[in-house]
Amino acid sequence: MITLFIDNKEVKTKAGNTILWAALDNNLYIPNLCAIRDSEKQNSSCRLCFVEIKGNSSPVPACSTQVHQNMQVLLNTPEVARIRATGFHLIMSNHRLNCNNCIKNKSCELQEISKKTGLKLTNRKLHHIAIDIPVDDSHPNIYFDRSKCVLCGKCIAACNQSGSGILDFAYRGIKTMITTFKSKPLVESGCMSCMACVSVCPVGALGRKKHR
Numbered sequence: 470m471i472t473l474f475i476d477n478k479e480v481k482t483k484a485g486n487t488i489l490w491a492a493l494d495n496n497l498y499i500p501n502l503c504a505i506r507d508s509e510k511q512n513s514s515c516r517l518c519f520v521e522i523k524g525n526s527s528p529v530p531a532c533s534t535q536v537h538q539n540m541q542v543l544l545n546t547p548e549v550a551r552i553r554a555t556g557f558h559l560i561m562s563n564h565r566l567n568c569n570n571c572i573k574n575k576s577c578e579l580q581e582i583s584k585k586t587g588l589k590l591t592n593r594k595l596h597h598i599a600i601d602i603p604v605d606d607s608h609p610n611i612y613f614d615r616s617k618c619v620l621c622g623k624c625i626a627a628c629n630q631s632g633s634g635i636l637d638f639a640y641r642g643i644k645t646m647i648t649t650f651k652s653k654p655l656v657e658s659g660c661m662s663c664m665a666c667v668s669v670c671p672v673g674a675l676g677r678k679k680h681r
């Protein structure tokens with residue numbers, strides 16, 4: 470076991486754990502969207518989980534930084550708040566926000582992050598670029614709205630692990646999106662309807678149709 474201090478609270482966790490899970494398991498909140506527990510490969514793409522470690526020159530992503538003995542972690546320094554806000558505004562800059570009509574309304578991680586950090590979903594600091602991709606409504610059970618996708622990559626990992634591995638990132642930069650092999654509609658993609666992707670999607674991008 471390792472002992473560390475997170476915002477001066479003594480925390481014990483197993484060696485090899487990352488700061489993110491050590492904190493969350495001890496009721497210390499760090500916003501996160503792309504972290505996958507116990508996965509060796511972390512995207513670290515959402516940029517929301519940055520923390521400072523005393524003695525380090527710059528903040529680090531909590532989801533991919535392992536704990537060490539007597540480490541002192543700070544969750545809410547001005548630099549951490551600045552990186553987190555920039556990451557959040559970037560995500561919201563191409564997010565189609567219409568919570569009242571969204572399948573994840575009231576169980577959405579973006580809403581949770583907003584509630585816990587005070588970062589407003591509606592406070593767009595950056596120019597808004599609408600993602601104009603039609604909803605993939607082809608599957609009998611799964612609803613796939615890419616305009617809500619935060620590119621966390623969790624569906625790809627879940628599909629690789631439990632499904633048929635038909636999801637992946639495509640394109641680059643602002644055009645990056647989740648697609649199926651050859652960009653086929655979900656129903657023609659070889660999807661085996663295991664619903665693993667739906668169960669891990671933190672926002673209203675992938676959902677069960679009966680929840681609509």
Ligand code: SF4
Nearest residue numbers: 567568571577672673
């Ligand atoms: S994904 Fe979340 S923040 Fe976006 S519209 Fe749906 S409920 Fe609102």
Ligand code: SF4
Nearest residue numbers: 618619621622624670
């Ligand atoms: S569809 Fe959902 S799980 Fe997949 S990358 Fe987008 S937000 Fe993440």
Ligand code: FES
Nearest residue numbers: 501513515518532
């Ligand atoms: S959870 Fe760490 S960068 Fe996304």
